[in-house]
Amino acid sequence: MTPVQAIIAKELRGYFVSPIVYVVGAVFLLIFGFLSYLYIVFAGAQAIQLMQMQGGQASINLNDLVFRNLFASMRFVLLIILPILTMRLFAEERKLRTFEFLMTSPIGIHEIVLGKFVSILLIYFGLLGITSLVPTVLMLFSEFDWNPVLTGYLGMALLGALFLAVGLFASALTENQIVAAFVGFGILLTFWLISGLGALLGDTTAGHIISYVSFMEHYDRLIRGLIDTSDLMYFGSGLLLMLFLTHRVVESTRWK
Amino acid sequence: MIDVQNITKRYGHHTAIDRVTFSVAKGEVLAFLGPNGAGKTTTMRILTCFMPATEGTVRVAGFDCADQPLEVKRRIGYLPETPPVYQELTVTEYLTFVGQLRGMGGRNLTSALDQSIGRLELGSVRHRLIGNLSRGYRQRVGLAQALLHDPPVLILDEPTIGLDPKQIIEIRELIKSLAGSHSVILSTHILPEATAVCQRVVIISGGRIVAEDSPEQLSARLRQSEKISVTLKSFPVDCNAKLREIPGVLNVFPGERAGMLLIECALGRDLRDEIARVVVSNHWGLLELRTISMTLEDVFLRLTRHEDGLPQQLEHTQATAHKGAPASQETAP
Numbered sequence: 266m267t268p269v270q271a272i273i274a275k276e277l278r279g280y281f282v283s284p285i286v287y288v289v290g291a292v293f294l295l296i297f298g299f300l301s302y303l304y305i306v307f308a309g310a311q312a313i314q315l316m317q318m319q320g321g322q323a324s325i326n327l328n329d330l331v332f333r334n335l336f337a338s339m340r341f342v343l344l345i346i347l348p349i350l351t352m353r354l355f356a357e358e359r360k361l362r363t364f365e366f367l368m369t370s371p372i373g374i375h376e377i378v379l380g381k382f383v384s385i386l387l388i389y390f391g392l393l394g395i396t397s398l399v400p401t402v403l404m405l406f407s408e409f410d411w412n413p414v415l416t417g418y419l420g421m422a423l424l425g426a427l428f429l430a431v432g433l434f435a436s437a438l439t440e441n442q443i444v445a446a447f448v449g450f451g452i453l454l455t456f457w458l459i460s461g462l463g464a465l466l467g468d469t470t471a472g473h474i475i476s477y478v479s480f481m482e483h484y485d486r487l488i489r490g491l492i493d494t495s496d497l498m499y500f501g502s503g504l505l506l507m508l509f510l511t512h513r514v515v516e517s518t519r520w521k
Numbered sequence: 522m523i524d525v526q527n528i529t530k531r532y533g534h535h536t537a538i539d540r541v542t543f544s545v546a547k548g549e550v551l552a553f554l555g556p557n558g559a560g561k562t563t564t565m566r567i568l569t570c571f572m573p574a575t576e577g578t579v580r581v582a583g584f585d586c587a588d589q590p591l592e593v594k595r596r597i598g599y600l601p602e603t604p605p606v607y608q609e610l611t612v613t614e615y616l617t618f619v620g621q622l623r624g625m626g627g628r629n630l631t632s633a634l635d636q637s638i639g640r641l642e643l644g645s646v647r648h649r650l651i652g653n654l655s656r657g658y659r660q661r662v663g664l665a666q667a668l669l670h671d672p673p674v675l676i677l678d679e680p681t682i683g684l685d686p687k688q689i690i691e692i693r694e695l696i697k698s699l700a701g702s703h704s705v706i707l708s709t710h711i712l713p714e715a716t717a718v719c720q721r722v723v724i725i726s727g728g729r730i731v732a733e734d735s736p737e738q739l740s741a742r743l744r745q746s747e748k749i750s751v752t753l754k755s756f757p758v759d760c761n762a763k764l765r766e767i768p769g770v771l772n773v774f775p776g777e778r779a780g781m782l783l784i785e786c787a788l789g790r791d792l793r794d795e796i797a798r799v800v801v802s803n804h805w806g807l808l809e810l811r812t813i814s815m816t817l818e819d820v821f822l823r824l825t826r827h828e829d830g831l832p833q834q835l836e837h838t839q840a841t842a843h844k845g846a847p848a849s850q851e852t853a854p
Binding site for chain 1: 619
């Protein structure tokens with residue numbers, strides 16, 4: 266087992282013996298299920314209305330009415346929930362003084378950062394995997410196009426990974442877990458809200474730059490079923506930047 | 522094995538350690554003594570490459586801490602002040618994790634694990650969660666972690682803290698058994714521990730090394746006078762004056778018990794013979810006669826207490842003591 270794998274295994278174990286994964290996972294799945302239910306019921310109501318107006322069989326688009334709305338709503342859920350999952354990663358090590366042990370072990374800081382990030386990413390992907398029950402069950406009773414659903418999932422995976430990297434960065438800043446969660450939440454909310462500023466500035470250079478920096482338009486394209494290389498680049502480079510910054514913050518704690 | 526040259530660590534305007542120089546030979550056990558906040562932990566953190574020194578160089582096993590930190594870390598077993606244990610893991614899981622971080626695996630790891638669990642007598646708790654263990658057990662798990670990969674250099678920050686007296690003796694025996702094959706630096710508040718375990722003592726105060734020698738040499742060097750304790754059966758009024766008449770006797774004080782006298786003699790003179798003769802010829806009844814040597818505790822207090830009259834003492838100590846570390850002494854207080 267390589268050191269990175271050892272860290273991943275240890276972090277996963279740490280998550281599963283603490284209540285945090287169960288509580289956060291349960292809330293996440295509950296919200297996902299509840300939102301799915303609401304949008305499906307709403308779609309059903311619209312279908313009945315259409316039938317009454319047009320008579321006979323009305324066809325409704327589940328992709329537009331259910332999945333797009335569902336994925337769009339999940340942005341906010343991820344923004345609140347993921348910093349709570351990541352808050353312990355470095356803050357707890359520093360609080361319990363195991364940080365010094367990690368830093369004096371013969372492994373690089375990049376291995377520590379990578380191990381911790383991959384462990385929480387695996388947990389998040391596990392939760393996303395469970396939510397795939399919703400489209401699977403829907404498939405049994407109706408017809409819809411799987412492709413936009415899959416790009417939506419790709420969007421949630423990329424957005425979640427970026428959020429987790431921001432959360433990891435926030436956790437490296439402090440030894441207080443609550444502070445770490447709030448800093449992560451604050452950074453993410455700021456990047457959400459500046460998309461409004463971008464829209465306000467409209468078709469100007471500043472407007473384009475600000476809109477590009479916010480994750481909103483990139484995620485929107487993915488949940489609409491569009492895979493654009495520039496969006497993938499956005500998530501990939503954002504992720505790497507956050508991991509790099511985390512590395513720098515962890516490194517800098519040695520100097521304090 | 523460990524070579525520290527003129528390291529200084531500054532936090533902003535605060536200087537935590539100031540031009541500290543010392544070295545540890547292969548197989549030597551060195552104690553780091555000093556009051557709280559003297560810079561012991563800072564020095565250890567620099568040695569383990571946890572933090573870089575502001576100035577100066579540290580070489581461990583031939584590798585420079587600044588240039589090849591991974592090579593240094595591979596050769597060091599480190600027990601920080603607080604045992605670095607994960608409460609959610611069992612003892613075996615934790616030690617396995619430590620071994621994996623150090624690149625051990627398979628049979629190699631299993632045998633190292635069994636050995637270090639055996640050495641620290643953790644067999645009965647090996648499958649229990651560390652979070653449920655007592656302070657003493659956690660400390661031992663921390664030590665097991667430092668010993669797991671059988672490193673040539675061990676750095677132990679207060680290794681016996683939180684242990685009961687029986688365990689303290691066991692750990693001291695363990696450290697003694699490591700001497701010869703391992704270089705050990707341990708910091709401690711407990712002075713008899715340094716005397717019991719270490720061949721050499723470094724006393725650090727206010728970030729500077731104030732003395733460095735074997736415990737015996739330190740107390741010998743700091744003695745300003747020889748002290749002799751005499752216990753007498755009868756106690757005539759003139760005995761004080763008569764004892765003072767002996768050439769070489771500087772002073773006579775009453776001792777802590779009835780019938781006991783403390784006689785201070787000039788340095789380097791053993792007056793037991795003369796004192797015995799005076800006591801016997803006067804029929805005072807000699808019950809006990811012995812020299813009192815300075816304990817490490819006295820040395821420590823004398824060196825770390827900043828009081829009037831101390832500076833000369835320090836300069837004297839440093840001028841005679843430090844062959845290898847001139848820079849740290851020139852500006853001593």
